[in-house]
Amino acid sequence: MSEPAPHTAFHDTNRIACGPLVAVALAVKAALTADPAAAILVFDDATGKVVDLDLRGDAAEIAARYAPRSGDIATPSDDAPRGRGRPKLGVVAREVTLLPRHWDWLALQPGGASQALRRLVDDARKSDGGRSQARAAQERAYAFIATMAGDREGFEEASRALFAGDDARFAAHSRSWPADIRSYAKRLLADPGATRD
16 A cells, blocks of 8 residues: 555645644644634645544544554565465455446456456556546646635636646636645645655
């Protein structure tokens, strides 16, 4: 498994924390302790959507609540003795619903249904040309700007530019927005992992 997506917290229009959820939660708790009326929103960098945090208790309780669990992050060890059988590949089981004709076709494929589905997905990813990643980045950035800049000057035009893939027009129409909002939207468009600074 990969490392969990970082999160980013904004106090009004200013970014106050970015990084692992536990660190962001503790920063938000500290900010709310200093100013209980503060308007703070926390965004998941993977989706651009607002997440609600449970900030009850002291720092230790919050840290325990949001610290990654042992199964959340893969921790391979080169020194660990290898057991018999196939190595762990990080396979995740999920439900797939197909029509009977699809199951019939998969049953005829060498290696069985799972291997055939993996091959099909890999082939589709290779021929995608990055379109799925670009669309996900646009949707991630839009979720964020709709929340933080939906009532700001240039939002409609910036949104159109965002989905048209016109970075120059997006920058021009969002120029009047607060710097942290512009910066974070730009980073969400580029790479959600790039927000860790």
